[in-house]
Amino acid sequence: MIKHHPSETLLAQYCSAQLPASLSVAVSIHVDMCPVCQAKVAQLEAENAKEVFSESQLSSSTVKNSHDTEEVDFGTDLLNLITADPSIDEVYEVEPVTIQVNEHNYELPRALTRISHGRFTQVGKLARSRVAIDDGPLRSSLLHIGAGGEIPEHTHTGFEVTLLLDGEFSDEEGSYVPGDFIWQDGSHQHTPLTKNGCLCFTVVSSALHFNKGLSKLLNPIGNLIY
Structure with missing residues (x-):
């Protein structure tokens, strides 16, 4: 059984994309191998998402489009803007090496x-x-x-x-x-x-x-x- 884990601070920094690349890779590998830290990361990510996409933020946050000055709602409109660009995410199947x-x-x-x-x-x-x-x-x-x-x-x-x-x-x-x-x-x-x-x-x-x-x-x- 795995007994040695990244600290709570390291896991929080990992979930917030604040770690150097090499440490982020190390934590990512550990999380894939460790059910305990998988659960902690899932909770941290859920908390981060709740903070970013809370209802109060979504209802009050708008931005003016620099090209046509139309207001963009940070709820549905922002999600549509992200998913409309096919270059945002590269989806691939991981082959074993x-x-x-x-x-x-x-x-x-x-x-x-x-x-x-x-x-x-x-x-x-x-x-x-x-x-x-x-x-x-x-x-x-x-x-x-x-x-x-x-x-x-x-x-x-x-x-x-x-x-x-x-x-x-x-x-x-x-x-x-x-x-x-x-x-x-x-x-x-x-x-x-x-x-x-x-x-x-x-x-x-x-x-x-x-x-x-x-x-x-x-x-x-x-x-x-x-």
Whole structure:
């Protein structure tokens, strides 16, 4: 059962289209996988709709058309204006997309089926593919950890979101299942490891900071690998 969810603030920002693209994708994937957050999002969207289309607003809000100065009612007339333009919405059927990583096949979540990603770069049991989301300093990736693999103990100079898509992993805080949405920042340090392997979607805002042993040697090039 999914135990780790986006915060109430993140869900509210998601429903109001206030999140950066990469975080919006992460929350969207989680919501598709999590019945609890699906219900919360449905309630938030209903509340947003009620606020926008309340009867008092519809009866009092009018705007003059800049071309012919006719008044447009924000109820029926606005809806007609939106639906009259066929370019507003592109309706398409989502086709499943499967990727292969080290002889393992994974079906991508719906939110990633139309977003391209690069080739997987392999370092030991870790493989990373950059997801093509242009989002300023935020970096989105598909991260695969092979069976028996781990990421050395580290903390974060910014924040990291890890959304488990398939498989399992654990750290000092416990074990995770597909759909778990884990937010880490500079107040956390952990050593993710997996017995059977896993695929994650990750979003990071800055480099990882490795804490122990030989892994500290990676810190001078941390900005190049985040």
